[in-house]
Amino acid sequence: MTSSTVPIHPRKTPRQSRSRATCEAILQAAARILERGGGESLTTNLVAELAGVSIGSLYQYYPTKEAILAELIRQMRHEMHDDMVTAERQSAGQGLEQEVDALISATLRHHLRNPNLAKALEHIEDQLPMDAEIAQLKQNMAKLVVGALARYGINDPEATAFDLVAIGHGMSHAAIAAGQKDFDDLHRRIRRAVLGYLRQAPDS
Amino acid sequence: MTSSTVPIHPRKTPRQSRSRATCEAILQAAARILERGGGESLTTNLVAELAGVSIGSLYQYYPTKEAILAELIRQMRHEMHDDMVTAERQSAGQGLEQEVDALISATLRHHLRNPNLAKALEHIEDQLPMDAEIAQLKQNMAKLVVGALARYGINDPEATAFDLVAIGHGMSHAAIAAGQKDFDDLHRRIRRAVLGYLRQAPDS
DNA sequence: GCCTAATGCAAGCCTTTGCTCACATTATGA
DNA sequence: TCATAATGTGAGCAAAGGCTTGCATTAGGC
Numbered sequence: 001m002t003s004s005t006v007p008i009h010p011r012k013t014p015r016q017s018r019s020r021a022t023c024e025a026i027l028q029a030a031a032r033i034l035e036r037g038g039g040e041s042l043t044t045n046l047v048a049e050l051a052g053v054s055i056g057s058l059y060q061y062y063p064t065k066e067a068i069l070a071e072l073i074r075q076m077r078h079e080m081h082d083d084m085v086t087a088e089r090q091s092a093g094q095g096l097e098q099e100v101d102a103l104i105s106a107t108l109r110h111h112l113r114n115p116n117l118a119k120a121l122e123h124i125e126d127q128l129p130m131d132a133e134i135a136q137l138k139q140n141m142a143k144l145v146v147g148a149l150a151r152y153g154i155n156d157p158e159a160t161a162f163d164l165v166a167i168g169h170g171m172s173h174a175a176i177a178a179g180q181k182d183f184d185d186l187h188r189r190i191r192r193a194v195l196g197y198l199r200q201a202p203d204s
Numbered sequence: 205m206t207s208s209t210v211p212i213h214p215r216k217t218p219r220q221s222r223s224r225a226t227c228e229a230i231l232q233a234a235a236r237i238l239e240r241g242g243g244e245s246l247t248t249n250l251v252a253e254l255a256g257v258s259i260g261s262l263y264q265y266y267p268t269k270e271a272i273l274a275e276l277i278r279q280m281r282h283e284m285h286d287d288m289v290t291a292e293r294q295s296a297g298q299g300l301e302q303e304v305d306a307l308i309s310a311t312l313r314h315h316l317r318n319p320n321l322a323k324a325l326e327h328i329e330d331q332l333p334m335d336a337e338i339a340q341l342k343q344n345m346a347k348l349v350v351g352a353l354a355r356y357g358i359n360d361p362e363a364t365a366f367d368l369v370a371i372g373h374g375m376s377h378a379a380i381a382a383g384q385k386d387f388d389d390l391h392r393r394i395r396r397a398v399l400g401y402l403r404q405a406p407d408s
Numbered sequence: 409g410c411c412t413a414a415t416g417c418a419a420g421c422c423t424t425t426g427c428t429c430a431c432a433t434t435a436t437g438a
Numbered sequence: 439t440c441a442t443a444a445t446g447t448g449a450g451c452a453a454a455g456g457c458t459t460g461c462a463t464t465a466g467g468c
Contacts, residue, residue, distance in 0.1 A: 016465065019415060038331070043455060054417040059457060126381060127242065127327075162382070163375060163393055170374015171367060177330060178366070188407065189367055196400030203392065220435065223445060247425060258447045263427060409468105416463065425454085433446065438439100 007063045008070040008131060014061065023061050025051040027075070030068050034120040042069075066128060073125050076110060076118065077137045083109050088144050096152045097195065103145065104190050107168055112183055115176050122173075154198065167193050211267045212274040212335060218265065227265050229255040231279075234272050238324040246273075270332060277329050280322065281341045284314050288345050292352065300356045301399065307349065308394050311372055316387055319380050326377075358402065371397050 014020045029051035033042045044065050048055040062068045083106040091102035111118050125134075142161060149157035149164075168190050175186050218224045233255035237246045248269050252259040266272045287310040295306035315322050329338075346365060353361035353368075372394050379390045 014415090016414065018465080022415080040331070044457075045455065055457080056418065056459085057416050060415070063457095065456070123331075127244070162378065163397065166375045166378035167371050167397055168374075169378065170372075171370045174366065174370035174373065192404045192406060193367065193371055193397065193401045196402070196404030197397045198400070199404065200396045200400030202396060218445090220444065222435080226445080248427075249425065259427080260429085260448065261446050264445075267427095269426070411468090412466095414463105414465075417461085419459095421456105421458075423454105423456085426452095428451075429449100431447080433444105435444070436442085438441095 005129070006066050008066045008129070009063075010067060010071065011059075011061055011063045019061070022051075022053050022057055025053055026058055026062065026068065027071060031072060031114075031117055034072070034124075035114060035117040038120050039069075039124050044068075069121075069124055069128065070131055070134075073121050073128075074131065074134060074137075076121050077134050080107065080110050081137045081141055083107075084141050084144055088148065096148075096198075097191075099148050099152075100194055101187075101191060103148070104168065104187055104194070108172065108183055108187060108190075111172055111176060119173075119176055155202070160198070164194050164197060167197065210270050210333075212270045212333070213267075214271060214275065215263075215265055215267045223265070226255075226257050226261055229257055230262055230266065230272065231275060235276060235318075235321055238276070238328075239318060239321040242324050243273075243328050248272075273325075273328050273332065274335055274338075277325050277332075278335065278337060280314060280325050281338050284311065285341045285345055287311075287313050288348055292348055300352075300402075301395075303352050303356075304398055305391075305395060307352070308372065308391055308398070312376065312387055312391060312394075315376055315380060323377075323380055359406070364402070368398050368401060371401065 010023075014023050026047060029047045030042060033046060033050065042065070044058060045055055047068065048058045051058070058068075062071070084103060087102035087106035088099070091099045142165070145161040145165065146157045149160055154160055171190050171193060172186065180186060214227075218227050230251060233251050234246060237250060237254065246269070248262060249259055251272065252262045255262070262272075266275070288307060291306035291310040292303070295303045346369070349365040349369065350361045353364055358364055375390065375394050375397060384390065
């Protein structure tokens, strides 16, 4: 086991607006590289160059390459989390189908925003040690789904939520990998899968 | 786009039993490395060392690192393909639920055999240009599912098969990532998802 | 204006790693 | 037995890439 722990937190927080811009440029450059070429093509030198920042500056704020990736993942998960909270607020009490619909829309939104980036980040995420902050966000999102299911009397809401999320992930992933662009259609198919799972008796 | 094509086919076929053993040792070593450390930790030098073979011998048979990985993927897909063909033969005409069951078992079998290796190879597979041979196997497997669905009068069997396979993939992936070991339970849950999808009307 | 802290710079160190090449050894067939 | 083809070897090349370090520049308070 060569599990040499790699630091994945920003080295220091920028105090002046100059450095805030630097950090922002670094993250945006990294995102653009991931978006176009996937995780393989991301190198710290390339990130710095594309950001219009020297490699030294990059390492002033991010101790490792992974720290940059972790920051992008944190941002993505925050957006997703907030989208889900909003969706849940707006659809609360409108019936199971409505809530399911709202949650599917929320989870699909970040794929819509930037499919390639989302795909690359998810790919990287399950290859990287999980951050406490990210773990917390994920747990919150899971609780949101569990809560919704519980309120409608679904049996074993934890396990059910786990499977429903897995179904949504799997279908999104496959659709994107196959180059499908029609997200409304994908939405309908995921709803069909989710509602079908819920209405199907646990044992055949 | 820097899609510099990398040769992924064996450089030459071994003629003597000596060299067949060498090739075999290389593949097994590569598999063991993937199984324990994922794609990141696989280097050609390490593969050669673990195989008890010199690095020169390795490159005599595999022109690139990717060629080794491609060969492993080919093997995995062949096993899966044969498992599905067998499952289909044995369950033919016994009813939709039986056939679904048999196909789920077949697709789960290779995860059962070596979950970590299967996960690593799938991970690598959708990051690598697809081999014609592998594409053919995948198409055959897809046709198998489509055929079964069609025989039971399922509407739009192609699209349905696509989604069902995605559902199975997603659930397996999530279960394995979460460290779930009970494959019988996983089987039941996938069956629930599949049958639920099939019985749910395409529009809510 | 000046001083300190913050920020920015980029040459290049150093490790990793894919891969070659010149040579050594072993099998095979006549 | 011997010639030839097949196979095996490993030092080390070359490129890639993560990261350090020593120095230059700029911002902001006094």
